[in-house]
Amino acid sequence: MHSWAGMMVKSDPKNKNSAFHGRGFTKSISEMKQEIQELYLADEVPWVIGYSGGKDSTAVLQLTWLALSELDSRKSKKPVYVITTDTLVENPVVAAWASQSHDAMRKTAQKENLPIRPHMLKPEIRDSFWVNLIGKGYPAPRHKFRWCTERLKIKPSTTFIQNTVNQHGEVILLIGARKAESAARAHSIEKRKEGSPKERLTPHVELFNCLVYTPIEDWTNDDVWTFLMRIPNKWGASHKDLLAMYRGASADNECPLVVDTSTPSCGNSRFGCWVCTLVEEDKSMTAMIQNDEEQEWMLPLLELRNDLDFRTDEARKQDRYRRDFRRMSGHLTHYKNKDGEFALVPGPYTQKSRIMWLTQLLEIQQLIRDNDTAPDSVRNIELISLEELQEIRRIWVVEKHEIEDYIPAIYEEIVGEPYPGLPIDENLIFDQQSLDLLKEVCEGDDLRYELLRNLLDIERKYRTKGSRHGLFKDLEDTVTRSYFENEADATMWAKRKAMLKEMVFVSSDGSEIDHDGLQPNLFSPVIDSDNDTENQA
Numbered sequence: 001m002h003s004w005a006g007m008m009v010k011s012d013p014k015n016k017n018s019a020f021h022g023r024g025f026t027k028s029i030s031e032m033k034q035e036i037q038e039l040y041l042a043d044e045v046p047w048v049i050g051y052s053g054g055k056d057s058t059a060v061l062q063l064t065w066l067a068l069s070e071l072d073s074r075k076s077k078k079p080v081y082v083i084t085t086d087t088l089v090e091n092p093v094v095a096a097w098a099s100q101s102h103d104a105m106r107k108t109a110q111k112e113n114l115p116i117r118p119h120m121l122k123p124e125i126r127d128s129f130w131v132n133l134i135g136k137g138y139p140a141p142r143h144k145f146r147w148c149t150e151r152l153k154i155k156p157s158t159t160f161i162q163n164t165v166n167q168h169g170e171v172i173l174l175i176g177a178r179k180a181e182s183a184a185r186a187h188s189i190e191k192r193k194e195g196s197p198k199e200r201l202t203p204h205v206e207l208f209n210c211l212v213y214t215p216i217e218d219w220t221n222d223d224v225w226t227f228l229m230r231i232p233n234k235w236g237a238s239h240k241d242l243l244a245m246y247r248g249a250s251a252d253n254e255c256p257l258v259v260d261t262s263t264p265s266c267g268n269s270r271f272g273c274w275v276c277t278l279v280e281e282d283k284s285m286t287a288m289i290q291n292d293e294e295q296e297w298m299l300p301l302l303e304l305r306n307d308l309d310f311r312t313d314e315a316r317k318q319d320r321y322r323r324d325f326r327r328m329s330g331h332l333t334h335y336k337n338k339d340g341e342f343a344l345v346p347g348p349y350t351q352k353s354r355i356m357w358l359t360q361l362l363e364i365q366q367l368i369r370d371n372d373t374a375p376d377s378v379r380n381i382e383l384i385s386l387e388e389l390q391e392i393r394r395i396w397v398v399e400k401h402e403i404e405d406y407i408p409a410i411y412e413e414i415v416g417e418p419y420p421g422l423p424i425d426e427n428l429i430f431d432q433q434s435l436d437l438l439k440e441v442c443e444g445d446d447l448r449y450e451l452l453r454n455l456l457d458i459e460r461k462y463r464t465k466g467s468r469h470g471l472f473k474d475l476e477d478t479v480t481r482s483y484f485e486n487e488a489d490a491t492m493w494a495k496r497k498a499m500l501k502e503m504v505f506v507s508s509d510g511s512e513i514d515h516d517g518l519q520p521n522l523f524s525p526v527i528d529s530d531n532d533t534e535n536q537a
């Protein structure tokens with residue numbers, strides 16, 4: 001039994017579940033290296049290794065590294081890309097670890113003349129977590145509205161793989177998936193094997209011309225740790241540090257490189273996003289803080305994550321209060337709540353809530369930067385980048401007509417420096433004073449203010465256009481969106497409309513009257529019904 005960094009790892013050669021059972025550790029590893037070498041030399045197809053920085057993908061990379069370093073360098077010509085996705089909301093400790101590992105890999109591979117090329121992948125700015133949550137107002141991710149994984153993890157890696165396929169015709173993807181991890185994953189590995197053209201490679205279920213190789217699929221958790229402890233890291237990172245990151249947290253799972261939707265939620269692992277609300281709590285970050293005083297600077301991150309959560313009754317109420325009663329499109333969608341009552345499906349976060357999230361995020365960033373006890377490496381921590389801020393600003397001002405353009409002022413107040421971004425729209429003619437006056441005239445009626453502000457902005461935009469085509473449609477949509485006095489009025493309206501829909505009206509000649517003919521007004525909001533109350537925004 002080995003003990004390292006506080007972890008107890010059993011290395012039991014008699015364990016029948018162990019992949020090393022029977023042949024022993026050394027022979028098993030030697031056979032695996034041989035298998036990898038044969039596969040590598042079998043064709044010209046480039047390899048892509050999905051490396052999350054966690055133990056399983058580290059084991060796969062380590063095995064590949066060992067195998068390639070024993071080959072004649074003249075034979076090891078085809079590229080082996082090591083890809084890692086940085087979601088921009090990674091646990092900062094893990095992000096630093098992965099980035100240092102990449103640097104070490106790059107240098108060592110160059111020195112040893114190995115064809116290993118690390119790539120750090122990032123989501124596009126428009127797909128980033130904060131751009132969607134603070135910019136568009138998407139509610140914190142939940143099981144039935146998990147908008148994050150596709151944008152933050154799947155898209156960056158599949159784009160890289162598809163580009164490699166376009167360049168080389170085919171690709172072989174090496175991942176650290178193991179059957180022991182979960183029944184769902186085991187099923188997915190088994191499924192991939194059906195109809196396999198080659199014995200050890202299986203076609204990816206979603207990616208065209210991509211074959212998957214899972215070299216450690218039969219390994220147990222203990223096999224992985226045993227391997228990592230017995231063979232030192234080959235590119236100069238430290239397995240001891242990796243083990244230290246795992247120390248103290250409960251579930252021993254991890255988030256692998258995500259390339260399809262069969263992967264379960266990964267927020268529970270050390271390698272999920274720190275903002276993840278798909279899990280009840282961020283056990284990894286909590287454990288890191290509890291076990292290491294030096295990590296206490298992450299406490300405000302944990303608090304923000306918990307504030308985003310909506311699980312308790314109280315939090316659910318808060319969540320509801322923070323969101324618009326209209327959907328992103330301006331439509332109303334109704335459903336029957338658990339008490340059988342008629343209710344509206346909530347939409348995106350309101351302007352006030354989005355301002356609150358941005359303020360909180362920038363305050364936390366500043367708090368960490370100013371924290372004397374935080375490590376030097378986080379003194380310039382960037383929880384949100386200028387590019388993200390500019391994109392959020394564009395969405396607010398251009399798409400949502402929020403011409404108050406609040407971001408520069410919020411930034412300057414919290415960071416204490418002039419906002420470094422360029423203006424979004426040089427032609428914003430209404431200054432803060434005019435907008436304050438408009439607000440005053442509206443006497444606290446937020447919807448009326450929103451309606452007038454949006455109409456003025458639409459009119460302003462069309463003023464300088466060569467053609468005014470589309471103006472009336474935009475004006476009509478805006479009026480329709482702000483048709484109600486408040487949420488209670490909207491709910492009543494939607495209820496009446498739904499009741500009308502259930503009734504059959506007959507004209508004097510006996511024919512049915514179309515329900516659309518019963519619209520009470522020219523500007524008639526669209527009403528949908530939806531049983532799925534979570535499918536929101």
Ligand code: SF4
Nearest residue numbers: 148149267272273276
């Ligand atoms: S860790 Fe959580 S927030 Fe991040 S992509 Fe996975 S499910 Fe979404």
